[in-house]
Amino acid sequence: MRRYAVAFLGFGNVAKALARLLESRRSELAVRYGVSCQATGVASRSLGWWADAAGLTPTSPQSATRCYDIGDWLLTARPDVVFESIALDAHTGQPALDYLAETLRLGVHAVSANKGPVVYGYQRLNALADSHAKLYRFEAAVMDGAPVFSLVRRCLPLAGIRGVSGVFTSTATVVLETVERGGSIDDGIREAQALGIAESDPTYDVDGWDAVVKLCAVSNVILERALRPADVQRTGIRDLDPTIIRAAHRDGHPYRLVGRVSVDHDAVDARVQPEQVPAGSALAVSGATLVTHYDAAVFPGGLTMTSFAPDLTTTAYGMFADFLECIGAT
Amino acid sequence: MRRYAVAFLGFGNVAKALARLLESRRSELAVRYGVSCQATGVASRSLGWWADAAGLTPTSPQSATRCYDIGDWLLTARPDVVFESIALDAHTGQPALDYLAETLRLGVHAVSANKGPVVYGYQRLNALADSHAKLYRFEAAVMDGAPVFSLVRRCLPLAGIRGVSGVFTSTATVVLETVERGGSIDDGIREAQALGIAESDPTYDVDGWDAVVKLCAVSNVILERALRPADVQRTGIRDLDPTIIRAAHRDGHPYRLVGRVSVDHDAVDARVQPEQVPAGSALAVSGATLVTHYDAAVFPGGLTMTSFAPDLTTTAYGMFADFLECIGAT
Helix, strand or coil: CCEEEEEEECCCCHHHHHHHHHHHHHHHHHHCEEEEEEEEEEEECCEEEEEEECCCCCCCCCCCCCEHHHHHHHHCCCCCEEEECCCCCCCCCCCCCHHHHHHHHHCCECCCCCCHHHHHHHHHHHHHHHCCCCCCCCCCCHHHCCCCHHHHHHCCCCCEEEEEEECHHHHHHHHHHHCCCCCCCCCHHHHHHHCCCCCCHHHHHHHHHHHHHHHHHHHHCCCCCCCHHHHHCCCCCCCCCCHHHHHHCCCCCEEEEEEEEEEEECEEEEEEEEEEEECCCCCCCCCCCEEEEEEEECCEEEEEEEEECCCHHHHHHHHHHHHHHHHCCC | CCECCCCCCCCCCHHHHHHHHHHHHHHHHHHHHHHEEEEEEEEEECCCCECCCCCCCCCCCCEEEECHHHHHHHHHHCEEEEECCCCCCCCCCCCHHHHHHHHHCCEEEEEECCCCCCCCHHHHHHHHHHHHHEEEEEEHCHHHHHCCCHHHHHHHHCEEEEEEEEEEEHHHHHHHHHHHHHHHHHHHHHHHHHHHCCCCCCCCHHHHHHHHHHHHHHHHHHCCCCCCHHHHEEECCCCCCCCHHHHHHHHHEEEEEEEEEEEEEEEEEEEEEEEHHHHHCCCCCCCCCCEEEEECCEEEEEEEEEEEECCHHHHHHHHHHHHHHHHHHH
């Protein structure tokens, strides 16, 4: 049995769900992977930096050693993998980007739930990981933990993917559905907040920034084209007239906030905008459901993955699947 | 550059599409995988067994050596991988089952497009492959080449999948749609034959046998429960009253031939039957579109993969993706 030391960088709801998932899969991890997990570090803005290479309890780490920064924490916790799920600045990916770089530089696998570092540092973090023969993985960053990056990397090699589209922001769907039922955009934002799916700043979802950043991550990794948020044509749903939203819904072509990125030779076309989609089509999602569609010549009508009503456990599972890939890599 | 010798066992439309795909990906195979492919064997009922370890042209192999059986052929062609796509007896998986066993026994990767051997010999073929450190792969056997088995094996580890459902037989969909438009079941069968999607014996599709066999493959591999066709409750679409099919379609709940298999503790429940599905839902597919849905606690509403209008190239791509996994394994 191999002992695998894990450290939680950020210990909010996703990290807690991941800790529960690791616990619930303990016997399968032992039998199928020959691995026993032990938390050796936990850090968050409210807790501070805590580490004990002999093991600690993430929910009450106060008997461990208090560290003063990421470097001290990593050297004290000596983890095999860091699970990063901190709050960050969506326009820079910081401080997660620096933390992930430091993790990889010390030869530790980095599993991140954040899209920001994928957008602003994918090439650099990936090169760092390669140079230390470690993995940088981020399956939970897009589509809340359903396979997106691993699907393409592991199941669709040389498929010749030319475009990716989808509904990437469930808050926008919930807001549009609230308006369809007669409410206002602000009612919809409150509804999304009550469901716990809105970003801390919901304007970020409603104005399309969240979808833009996810589309950039998809472009960087899947289409292998560097795309920055400023390169994406962006129209949010805030300025859509509620009467038009309701009429479109009644006519069987509701609005959804759709992201599309495609490659034609060297040109990348990327946009996030409200689109009218046929009721019942793959893009006409409801609630928290997310959908990603892949265009490739070998799939004449395309290939669509839909994750219905994902929750925190789904996001945590994305990190868990990444973790299992790290185990397989070392 | 590593030379990779490939042999085609069966050289019908799927194998020909695969040969074209290998040719069209030649430069990517060289750059990304460091591999150059060379056909060294081809065999079919019409051609006979042909092999030349120095290379041959599958479409006109007559300058190669004529062999007298599978063993002679494998020893003469000395392939690294065999692509098997022969016609077979759906009730036994033969002769593909024996051919695949012989391939693996000689230490050659086996990539098969057939579901029969998965149903009747998965455990045995898999054990043979393991004992020779080779792979037995069959991604094209279900869902015409879209990721099903690789999705679960590589992207959904320890996801705790409890059930799989879907529309696995496009012929049944085409027949039902023909009836919905006013035609007969037999009109629909002719339509499916004209589209080239019907099995050689279309009653096999219409009576649900095709879906039953695919469901057994899914159960054996994904749910890790041995399931034989006789264990599946089967109702085909032949005895559905056309007026009822049309009324269901008009009412927005059309019939589709749905397969479902689920596990509850030790009990496996498996059935193939016509079901009324909500128009526009994931199961309300049209034409050749295939859909597979996975139930797991980490995906609260389930995860659905839809392959819209797949064709022969899609099936060939399933074999090609398997081939790339073989390259990675040796």
